[in-house]
Amino acid sequence: MEATKTDLHLLLECLKYQMKWPGSQKQALLTIISICKQNGQYVEFFREIGGISFIYNLSKSSTFSQVKETALFMLASLAELHESCKQSLCREETFCDLAQHLEQKMPLTEKRVAVYMLSVLVANNRSGQTLAKTSRCIETLLSLFRHNFPDPDASYEQLQLWATVSSALCGSVNNPQNGMVMFSILSLPLYHN
Structure with a gap:
């Protein structure tokens, strides 16, 4: 040891x-x-x-x-x-940095790993879910969800990113006691013109 x-x-x-x-x-x-x-x-x-x-x-x-x-x-x-x-x-700084990081241009794999980290931090963690909401992470994930919806010509990396974003969004609302976060996600339209 x-x-x-x-x-x-x-x-x-x-x-x-x-x-x-x-x-x-x-x-x-x-x-x-x-x-x-x-x-x-x-x-x-x-x-x-x-x-x-x-x-x-x-x-x-x-x-x-x-x-x-x-x-x-x-x-x-x-x-x-x-x-x-x-x-x-699970600190506000971490979530704000992740939101800012995800808004930047970067390789899809790096973006997917950042989303994976966010997903881990919110999984079964009420404080992480609340921080995701207050730090713009939820809005950033929803934007990624909307703009990376896979089409028939999507690359494998783009499909992986979309699946990881979907998982992170699910993890952000999976705590029934955290209805405020759930409501904020459900009240936003998925698509906009």
């Missing part, structure tokens, strides 16, 4: 010093995910040493799409694995 914690610490340091090498950063991120999936205690340790905060900042600041995409995937994966990680990411 101690050896694995040392590995996680070294991988975090590697990420900090490999800022100009996206391939190395991506590999380090994937290795951290692999280690953390073995034991929830590793997720908690990684959070305690500042790893989650660093990865979150990396997902916002990296100029490399593959690093942003992998960092968002890692955050979503760790939030799915461990509730304390999920709760540490």
Whole structure:
């Protein structure tokens, strides 16, 4: 266990010093995910040493799409694995950043991973659902839903994005006690001319 914690610490340091090498950063991120999936205690340790905060900042600041995409995937994966990680990411800042991020032009895969992260944060989480509503995430998801509706010529990536957006919207309203969010989604028209 101690050896694995040392590995996680070294991988975090590697990420900090490999800022100009996206391939190395991506590999380090994937290795951290692999280690953390073995034991929830590793997720908690990684959070305690500042790893989650660093990865979150990396997902916002990296100029490399593959690093942003992998960092968002890692955050979503760790939030799915461990509730304390999920709760540490459930902040207004995170949701506002995700809404802003999703409004930008980017590769479809990166957009899909950002939607996946949002989906994880709202799943069975009333506070996440409320933050999604108050931070424009719901409006952004509805816009993506409307404008990415698959047509017969849609690419596989576009179909995946639409399916992920649909899932995130469902997750945003699946808490019956959160009727306010449900009403806000149901009261908006799906299509407009």
